[in-house]
Amino acid sequence: MDLRKLFLKANNEPETNGLLPRSRHIVCKGCGRRTPVARVRREFFVCPSCGRYYTMRARRRILMLTDKRSFVELDRDLVSRNVLGFAEYDDKLAAAREKSREKEAVICGTATIEGHAACIFAMDSYFMMGSMGAVVGEKITRLFEYATEHHMPVVGVTVSGGARMQEGMISLMQMSKVSAAAARHGDAGNLYIVLLTDPTTGGVDASFAMQGDITLAEPGARVGFAGPRVIEKSLNQALPKDFQRAERVLACGFIDAIVPRDRQRTVIGNLLGLHEPAARKDGSDGRL
Numbered sequence: 001m002d003l004r005k006l007f008l009k010a011n012n013e014p015e016t017n018g019l020l021p022r023s024r025h026i027v028c029k030g031c032g033r034r035t036p037v038a039r040v041r042r043e044f045f046v047c048p049s050c051g052r053y054y055t056m057r058a059r060r061r062i063l064m065l066t067d068k069r070s071f072v073e074l075d076r077d078l079v080s081r082n083v084l085g086f087a088e089y090d091d092k093l094a095a096a097r098e099k100s101r102e103k104e105a106v107i108c109g110t111a112t113i114e115g116h117a118a119c120i121f122a123m124d125s126y127f128m129m130g131s132m133g134a135v136v137g138e139k140i141t142r143l144f145e146y147a148t149e150h151h152m153p154v155v156g157v158t159v160s161g162g163a164r165m166q167e168g169m170i171s172l173m174q175m176s177k178v179s180a181a182a183a184r185h186g187d188a189g190n191l192y193i194v195l196l197t198d199p200t201t202g203g204v205d206a207s208f209a210m211q212g213d214i215t216l217a218e219p220g221a222r223v224g225f226a227g228p229r230v231i232e233k234s235l236n237q238a239l240p241k242d243f244q245r246a247e248r249v250l251a252c253g254f255i256d257a258i259v260p261r262d263r264q265r266t267v268i269g270n271l272l273g274l275h276e277p278a279a280r281k282d283g284s285d286g287r288l
């Protein structure tokens with residue numbers, strides 16, 4: 001397949017991943033204007049003309065949120081297997097790896113944010129729409145366990161279509177597994193900040209995306225469990241235009257704040273600083 005076509009097709013994602021020369025423009029789906037990729041990068045992947053938020057890849061997201069060269073990845077080599085023998089799952093996994101150039105739909109590790117040590121995970125919608133299978137669940141669980149052991153906060157960036165149907169009950173089980181690890185992390189007095197991005201839905205929304213001590217969201221992000229069409233059909237009534245959008249979810253009390261991209265690093269850094277113990281139990285000053 002032509003990689004450039006694949007790149008242009010996918011949500012106008014300006015992340016190049018080496019697929020597109022730096023001098024290229026992207027055409028905004030919101031306003032139709034052409035903007036150089038380099039400028040889009042400088043503008044935090046937001047259209048400078050109409051303010052539309054572009055999809056961000058997980059690694060780009062981590063780069064944006066963390067201090068330069070501070071990110072150390074954990075469990076990079078965990079890969080999914082087709083344990084149920086689900087038809088075409090192997091092919092889909094291979095295609096997702098090729099398309100995303102990632103091994104799975106979440107990236108986990110440690111970093112500093114504005115000088116404050118944290119464990120961080122970011123989901124990637126380019127890998128099977130950020131769906132949660134056994135490996136996604138396992139990586140995030142391990143991250144929470146690492147953070148609990150080292151008395152560190154967790155910062156999570158979610159984007160997901162929900163549980164990965166090709167893994168059946170095994171994928172649903174990840175909801176309780178990650179939730180239990182997040183609860184143990186919280187019970188030990190550690191902070192969990194979650195940033196909901198568009199879309200955060202299904203089994204991810206119904207588990208660790210909603211367990212943050214502080215829940216932030218990007219403007220306009222869709223946050224919900226079932227899709228609006230399903231709800232509309234079952235209720236047999238029209239839903240408001242902003243249904244499941246972050247602004248409405250905020251008004252309903254499920255989100256603490258909506259934070260634009262250019263402020264996310266500062267806001268999260270400040271929150272980590274406010275909650276950082278004066279002296280870490282291991283005697284360090286709380287920094288990596």
Ligand SMILES: [Zn+2]
Pocket residue numbers: 028029030031032033047048049050051052
């Ligand atoms: Zn635009």
